[in-house]
Structure formats: C-alpha cells, structure tokens
Amino acid sequence: MPIYLNAASHGLPDRATLEAAKTRIEAELDHGTVLSEDAAQADLARARTAAARLLDAPGARTIFGTTTTQLWQAVIGRLPLNGRRILVSPHEWGANIRHLRHLASILDLGIDVVPEDEAFDPAAWRSRIDDRTAAILLPAVTSIEGLLYPVAAIGALPRPETALVIVDAAQALGRAPVSMEAGCDVLLGTARKWLRGPRGTAVAALSPRAERTLGTGAMALEARDFNVAGRCALGVALNACLDAGVPAIAGRIAELERDLRGALAGRDISGAQVLAAAGAHAPGTVVLSVAVAERDRIDNALREQDILAKWSLPATEEPLSRLAQVGDRAFLRMTPHLYNRGEEMRVVAGALAGAGR
Template identity: 35%
Template sequence: MSSPLSPAAIDAMRARTPGVRSTTHFNHAGASLPSAATLEAIQAHLLREASMGPMEAGAAAREQTERARTLAARLLNAQPVEIALTTGNSAGWGAAFAALGPWLAGQRILVARHEWGGNLATMRLLAQRAGASIETIPSDASGRVDPRALEAMLDDRVRLIALTWLPANGGLINPAAAIGQIARRHGIAYFIDAAQAVGQLPIDVVEVGCDVLAGAGRKALRGPRGTGLLYVRRDFLPRLMPAFVDTHSAPLDAEGDPILRDDAARFESSEASLALHCGLANALEEALDIGIDNIRAQIDRTAQTLREQLAALPGVSVLDQGVERSGLVSFNVAGLDAMSVRHTLAAQGIAIGSNGVAYTPFDMTSRGLTQIARASVSYLTTGAEVDKLLAGIRTLAR
C-alpha cells in the first residue's frame, strides 16, 4: 500500500543529494537534482573512458545500457524489447512520429489543448506540407481532455491521437487510460508525451493502451539530462519506419542490405552516451526502490500543501486545473511578470520555472494566459523549503 515518505527517509535521501545544500529547488519539472550515486555512476564511466579508451570502455559498459532498458521496462510494465533509450523526451517522441511515414491531404491529428509546443511544431511542419490538419479535442469543466468529446470527433480520416499526459503549464493530469480505450476501440494510433509523468505517476502502458510513450530522464526520475525513454508497443512497431538508421539500428548484412532491428532499439543510435546510460540506470533503480506509488503520494501531499498556502496569499492566483493533480503548481503574482518572479526568487537561492504561450499554446490561449510561474516539487521537497518559497513570494506580492 502506498503512503507518503517518512521525514527520516526524506532526510536520508537528501543527505545523498549534493544539490540540496546549495539551492532551494522548485524546478523539478524542468530538471531535478541527481543523487550522489547517479553522479558517481556517470563519473566512473568517464574515468573508464579516460583510462581504457572510450570505445573499449563502451564495450565493457554495455551491460549498463541493458540494465537501464530492463529497469525502464519494469517501471512502465513493458517488455525490454519495447524500450528504446533516447537522448530526451522530444527526441524519442519526434523519432516515433517521423516514423509513421507519409501523410495524405485531409488526414487528421487530434490533440488535447495541453499539447506540448515542441510536439505541435513537429506536427505542424508535417501537416503544412501534406495538407493534414491538427484539431483540438474539447476539455471538460475541470480542464481535462474530454473522452466523450473525442469520440464524437472520430472518423476514418483520424490517423493519430496525441496526448500530453501532465501539461507543462500546471498541475492538471489528463485521463490517459480513458483516451486509450477509445483509441484501441477504433484502431487509431495513440501517442503519449509522458515527460512529466515518468517517475512521478505509476504507469502501466498496457492499462493506458498507448502505442507510443515518451519520457525524460532528467525530471521526476532525477536522471541525467540528455537521457530519455521511448516505449513502442511491440505489435505497433512494424508500422514505424525510422527516418534514419545507423549501424546499431539497422546493420548491413553480408550482401550490404540494412537489417532493421525488430525491437524498439531501432530508434537508438550507436553514438549514445554510455556514461549517461550508467547514470540513468542508477536513477531508475533508485526510483523503483522507493516505489512510484510512494513517490506519487509524497509529491501529491507536498503539492497540495503548497497550492493551498499559495492560494491564501494576497495577490497570488493559483492557476492549476483538473481533478487529480500533479507536482507542478502554476501561479501568477499580480502586477509582476513570471520571469521577474523567477529572477527575483533566484537571487534568494530559490529556483522555480516560468512558461510562456509557446510551451502550451492551445491551453494558454484558450485560458487567456500569456505566462505562468511554476513551482514543481519532488519527494525531496521539505516543509522548510515550502516555507522559504512562500516567504519569498509573500514579499513579492506586497
């Protein structure tokens, strides 16, 4: 049974996290603070490269890549052959999207209004060339994507349903499994951007019903920047032809013909950083040891406390929507732009994030928002850190 973490457990993990000694970090949704063991795993491999030679050290450390793949599969309730290790969320999502192949005029892509701006840019470039369309699925009264409204939009021209599970501009959590049931029933490809969800929410890709799910290592997982996970459902893989391959993803046979890999590693490159894979493997193991259910419970408790206390501050508007909410807490301070709030807090040693329209354009525009300040918590976040953040914002709000 899941439960929030004890103060003693949090203190022990913070003692093994160097960054907490130099920053009050509320930008875990941008990139979290790695543990000392994750840093040591990266550094140890870099030292092996320096002493043995990078290629020789790489051969010796391949087992860490497979360890990361196996742990990622366990995290998502997938098979290891369904996991590719990528350089980040956008790289994985974009590679899978490009692999869908040619599009035809009139074909439709349906997205929730919370779709990540980087994904929209990728889809729009293609849609403009092919004459396809991108359409927004209505949201319900809580702000979440509405599964019933989605079903009413479907016809035989819909080729892809794309969902950003946890939007970048606030704490809303979309009903990913309900969307998956509709996608499966109609045989439509379903892609999930889980950049903020991986490591923060329990994820079962079978239950969710997605064909592709992309995640980042640097956020809730506390892995190194430059790492990501890409899940591709095994039965869906034959429908994806990578836009480019190399000697790892499609080695040549004796006749010189490329043999495309029959697992998700067809989306990997021989130029991957094995040092970062070592760090990712350690971060995955740490998260699984803590328990994602426990992580979720701890983050939810801290984020709810922060929301309630922020909402009580004069001049502060909490902007989160949804029914179930994540560890991203969005707000604005009256009379101040979000970037100024961010910079002023940074001068006090407090790190938060800030987003503009380009990050989530459909949602921000529909809600009349031009910017948001974002304080995102981790299971490492303490009550004392929340108090420090609130004191800083209270001063600004005056």
C-alpha cells in the first residue's frame, strides 16, 4: 500500500463507506435504478440528517451536490450582481475567481480583493463593506497552506441584508470546526477530502437570509438526479466523522503533522524549505518549498518509495495569493489523515532527504 499524503485532495474512504456504495450498486444491478432508489430512502434520509448535523443546519436547508464549485456556482448564479460589488479573499479558489472575472466582463460587477496581509483581520473586511456589497467570499481553510480564516468574526460583521457571507469549507469539513453557527449565509464543501466521502459528493447549507436573497428555498438548488450509491456511501462517511468527532480527528491529524515536521527538521533536502505554520492553521498540512529545478528529482524519489503527495499549482488554485507570484519555486503539499502512521512520516522524510544525494 502506498504512503498516501493527499487527504486535502482526495481522502481515502474507509471500508464501510466503500461497502455502502458497493451494496447500492449491486441493488441497482439486481432491481434496476428506480426500485433500488426506493429501497434506499432510509439511507438517503440518514445521509441528510448527518449532513445537517455536521453543518449545524436544519435538514430542509441542507443540500447535496457533486463538487464545491458546482454548489458555489448554483448560489452565485442566483445572486443579484449587476451594479454590485463582491469582497473576495486572496485565497479564494481559482475556479471561483475565473468565474467572477467572467461575470464582471458581462455585468456591472466590481471585485474587491482584500490584500493578503490584511485578509485575516476582520476590520479589513468591515472597512470594505458598503451598501453595494452583494457577497463576501472566503475559505474556512486555505487550500495550499491550510490557514484558518476567522470565519465567525467575519460572519458577525454588520452588512446589508442582501450581502451574503459565502464560505468555502472544502478544506475544513472533517478536520476543523466550522458550521452555520459561525454566521455563514452559505456554507459549502466537497466531501471527498477530509470527510473521506466518495468522489462526486458535496454538501451545503443556506441561511434564511440566503434563501430570501436568492429568491428560492435551498432545495431548489439541489439536483433531482444524483448518484444514489454515492450519496448513501456519503452518509456512512459523514456518520463516521460525527461518531469519531472532529476534535478527535483533528487531534490525531495534528500528531501526524508534528511527526512529519519533526522528521523533516534539520534535513538537507536539495535546498528545500518547510513553510512555517504561521498564524492559525488547520492541522495536517505540511508544505515543502523547492526550487523548480529540483522538482523532478524530488518527485522521482517519492515515486520510488511509493509515496503519493500533491504538487500544488498556486497560479491555478489560488491565483490571487502571494504563492502564485513565486515563479521559481514549486510547492509540495503533504496532508496525512487517520489511515497514516507516525513511522510513515519518517519514511517520507528519509525519501526527501535522499533526493538530494
């Protein structure tokens, strides 16, 4: 089995989650799509109840989708944006930024990016909110470095009734505390990362303010056609997370991060640098900054040891962040989860150190 350090992209589902999907696929083979979906109603209801508990929202305002981007676009598509402004985090996901730029090219829409050196200060956000503000967009946890945004403090800022706080929680759900209680109007995220759900599954919750502003109930944003096996399996993953408890999961992931940082400390890795976990950050993200010229050498060393991690692409993933402006460095993001072991972190450090020899 490879040493898998890419939970922030695709966490590995546990056996119970995969077995739940298998059971539903076999039911479709035996009974067809319609009858098998009818038989799955109890499991589907349990999935919605679990999602609502995780997001701290009523089931009637908790919805499912396929990806964070799909749910985010469904919300943005209903916002009244002409003649308005949107406040945006410098760590907003790249696909969202590209979509907003397209909208700005066809609408009278202003995009106000909060500078990175002020982005974690709620006062900087407050000073930019005015009557034209249509939305405030930020991640709960940043994609590359795992930095924690002060969601509750930003969500508590005074704002116009129709200005929605829309939080991308893809990197938070399952490893960091975030819920609708933080003052979000829309909270959404994919389930395939830290929640270890199946691919093609995502969850979201809307506040009453969001429903009024969008002019529709939350359920209108949920597609009627969906993968029954995937959603039933998602319910199993969500309940596993709830049973274990996010604080306990986060604690174990933090231990693995400390193990990895400790194993890397003092190692000579071809001039590479471990980015410091500066400020508040979610557990489990270790980023190695390496010279672009050394990337292939390090990548080959990891592959030889059957180690899987993620080479982040800041210009694509976080195009407004400072990392996107650094053209001569490559960034290796390593994100362990519950299925990893402390001794694996030492193997990884050894492989990285050996890459420079």
